[in-house]
Amino acid sequence: MISNERIQYLHKNGVNQEGKFIVYWMQGAQRVLDNHALEFAILKANELNVPLIVAFVIIPDFPSANARHFLFMLEGLLEVSKALKARGIGFYLQKGQLLEQLLKLEKSTKVLIMDKGYGTYEREIRAEVTAAFGCDAYEIDTNLVVPVETAYQKEAYAAYAIRPSIMRLIDQFNERCEERLPHIAFVSFQDLDMANSLEIDNPVAFMAEHLSHLESLPKITGFYGGTSQAINKLEAFVEDGLALYENKQSDPGSFGTSKLSPYLHFGQIAPVTILSRVENKSKAFVEQLVVRRELAYNYIYFSGDNRLTLKETLPSWAYESLMAHASDTREYLYNLSTLESGKTHDPYWNAAQLEMVLSGHMHNTMRMYWGKKIIEWTNHPEKAYEWMRYLNDKYSLDGRDPNGYAGIAWCFGKHDRPWRERAIFGKIRYMNDKGLIRKYNMTEYLAHVAQLRGADFE
Ligand SMILES: Cc1cc2nc3c(=O)[nH]c(=O)nc-3n(C[C@H](O)[C@H](O)[C@H](O)COP(=O)(O)OP(=O)(O)OC[C@H]3O[C@@H](n4cnc5c(N)ncnc54)[C@H](O)[C@@H]3O)c2cc1C
Structure with a gap:
C-alpha cells in the first residue's frame, strides 16, 4: 500500500511516447525492502507494460563524503543490485556527474520516479533532474513514517x-x-541500446578502482553496509536491547541502543520496517525513531538545513544569550587538531571523540556531552558550530544527516528551552562530567573505547 500523501506529481509533461522503460533514480532510499518509490515504479512499469530500470549514480565528490561513507554505501548497493536482478529489474550503476549520467537515459525514459530528498542540496539536485527530463516525474516520500509535509506544514x-x-x-x-x-x-x-552498467562484485576492489582519490579514515569493524546487516542489527536489538531501552538508552556504558542510524541514513532500512518489529514494545524507542527523527527532518525540510548560520537556525533567546557570553573567559581552549585527535584534559570527552573516529558511531548521551564541551572550549559559538559539523560529518557513518544537523543545533539551544543563566552557555542547557559519572556506568564506557583502540586508555 502506498498512501497518496507519499506521492508528489512533479512534472506533468505526460508519458514520453518514445520511451522504452521506466526509470527509478535511487538516491536516498538505497534498499529494495519496503521502498515505496521502488514499488510505485513497478506499478508504473506494469501499467505501461515496459521494463523498469533503477539508476544509481556514484558522485565521487559528494559533499563531505569520504572513503568510510562510500565503502558502507557500496556494501549496501551490492545487495541492492542482487535483489533487483532477482526481481527482474535492471540496475544501472554509473559514476560521475549526476546530471550528465542521468541524461544518458532521458530520451528512452517514459516516466521518471525519485525518492524524496529533504535537505537543500538533495532538493536542488532533484529539481535539476526533473527539469532536465521531458517526461512525467514523481517524487515519493519513503524514508519517513509520516510524510514530511503531512506531519506538520511548517517548521516545528x-x-x-x-x-x-x-x-x-x-x-x-x-x-x-x-x-x-x-x-x-x-x-x-x-x-535497450544502452551502455553497460558498472558492477560491484567486491566493494573494496571497487573503491580501489574507482574511488581511490577519497580521504581514508581508520578502518571500522562494527558496521557493514546493507539491508541484511541492518535486519541483523534490528533482530539483535529486539532480542537483547529493546526491553531495557526504556531505562538504559541514555547510559553510554550499557550499549543498549540499536545502532541503526547509519542504515537509516543511507536508506538501507526503512523506519516502517523497524517499527513493524518494535511497535508498542517501547514508547521511548518510538519517541526517538519517529518523533525525534521526524522533528529533525521537519527542521531540515522547512528551515533550509546546514547552510544556515547559527543566527538563522537558533531561536532568538538562545542566540542572543550565547552572544552575550561569547567573550566570557574559558578555563580550557582547544584548537581543532587537539579536538580531532581526542587529546583534551577530559577522559570522557576524549573517549567520545575516539569512539566516533574508531567505530564511526557515538552514543547519543556522549554526542550531547561532546557538543556541549566543544562550545565550552572554543573561543566563539560560531567556531564551535563549524567544528562540530565538520567532525561529526567526517567521522560518523550516519553524519551528513538531518539528525546530525538537528542534534548539533540542539547543543546550542534548538528544540530546547531556556535554563538558568551561567557563564559561556548563557541560558542554554549545560552538561558536566559529574552528571555523567553520577548517572551512568562510565567505567564500562571507557573500557569499551579502550578496547576499540586496542590498548589501555590513558
Ligand atoms: C551533537 C549530536 C550529533 C548527532 N549527530 C547525528 C548524526 O550525524 N546522525 C544521526 O543519525 N543522529 C545524530 N544524532 C542523534 C542521535 O545521537 C543518533 O541518532 C543516535 O545516537 C543513533 O544511535 P542509535 O541508532 O543506536 O539510536 P537508537 O537510540 O537506537 O534510536 C533509534 C533511531 O532513532 C533516531 N534517534 C535516536 N536518537 C535521536 C535523536 N536524539 N534525534 C533524532 N533522532 C534520533 C535515530 O534514527 C536512531 O537510529 C546526533 C545527536 C547529537 C546531540
Missing part, C-alpha cells in the same frame, strides 16, 4: 509541537510494501 518549534500530529498519524502511515514483480522483466542493457 520543538518536539512538543510535532508529537501530537505524528502520534495521531503513525498508524495510518505505518505501511510496509507489498513486493510486486514487473510484468516485463529486464533482460540486458544491450537489448
Whole structure:
C-alpha cells in the first residue's frame, strides 16, 4: 500500500511516447525492502507494460563524503543490485556527474520516479533532474513514517509541537510494501541500446578502482553496509536491547541502543520496517525513531538545513544569550587538531571523540556531552558550530544527516528551552562530567573505547 500523501506529481509533461522503460533514480532510499518509490515504479512499469530500470549514480565528490561513507554505501548497493536482478529489474550503476549520467537515459525514459530528498542540496539536485527530463516525474516520500509535509506544514518549534500530529498519524502511515514483480522483466542493457552498467562484485576492489582519490579514515569493524546487516542489527536489538531501552538508552556504558542510524541514513532500512518489529514494545524507542527523527527532518525540510548560520537556525533567546557570553573567559581552549585527535584534559570527552573516529558511531548521551564541551572550549559559538559539523560529518557513518544537523543545533539551544543563566552557555542547557559519572556506568564506557583502540586508555 502506498498512501497518496507519499506521492508528489512533479512534472506533468505526460508519458514520453518514445520511451522504452521506466526509470527509478535511487538516491536516498538505497534498499529494495519496503521502498515505496521502488514499488510505485513497478506499478508504473506494469501499467505501461515496459521494463523498469533503477539508476544509481556514484558522485565521487559528494559533499563531505569520504572513503568510510562510500565503502558502507557500496556494501549496501551490492545487495541492492542482487535483489533487483532477482526481481527482474535492471540496475544501472554509473559514476560521475549526476546530471550528465542521468541524461544518458532521458530520451528512452517514459516516466521518471525519485525518492524524496529533504535537505537543500538533495532538493536542488532533484529539481535539476526533473527539469532536465521531458517526461512525467514523481517524487515519493519513503524514508519517513509520516510524510514530511503531512506531519506538520511548517517548521516545528520543538518536539512538543510535532508529537501530537505524528502520534495521531503513525498508524495510518505505518505501511510496509507489498513486493510486486514487473510484468516485463529486464533482460540486458544491450537489448535497450544502452551502455553497460558498472558492477560491484567486491566493494573494496571497487573503491580501489574507482574511488581511490577519497580521504581514508581508520578502518571500522562494527558496521557493514546493507539491508541484511541492518535486519541483523534490528533482530539483535529486539532480542537483547529493546526491553531495557526504556531505562538504559541514555547510559553510554550499557550499549543498549540499536545502532541503526547509519542504515537509516543511507536508506538501507526503512523506519516502517523497524517499527513493524518494535511497535508498542517501547514508547521511548518510538519517541526517538519517529518523533525525534521526524522533528529533525521537519527542521531540515522547512528551515533550509546546514547552510544556515547559527543566527538563522537558533531561536532568538538562545542566540542572543550565547552572544552575550561569547567573550566570557574559558578555563580550557582547544584548537581543532587537539579536538580531532581526542587529546583534551577530559577522559570522557576524549573517549567520545575516539569512539566516533574508531567505530564511526557515538552514543547519543556522549554526542550531547561532546557538543556541549566543544562550545565550552572554543573561543566563539560560531567556531564551535563549524567544528562540530565538520567532525561529526567526517567521522560518523550516519553524519551528513538531518539528525546530525538537528542534534548539533540542539547543543546550542534548538528544540530546547531556556535554563538558568551561567557563564559561556548563557541560558542554554549545560552538561558536566559529574552528571555523567553520577548517572551512568562510565567505567564500562571507557573500557569499551579502550578496547576499540586496542590498548589501555590513558
Ligand atoms: C551533537 C549530536 C550529533 C548527532 N549527530 C547525528 C548524526 O550525524 N546522525 C544521526 O543519525 N543522529 C545524530 N544524532 C542523534 C542521535 O545521537 C543518533 O541518532 C543516535 O545516537 C543513533 O544511535 P542509535 O541508532 O543506536 O539510536 P537508537 O537510540 O537506537 O534510536 C533509534 C533511531 O532513532 C533516531 N534517534 C535516536 N536518537 C535521536 C535523536 N536524539 N534525534 C533524532 N533522532 C534520533 C535515530 O534514527 C536512531 O537510529 C546526533 C545527536 C547529537 C546531540
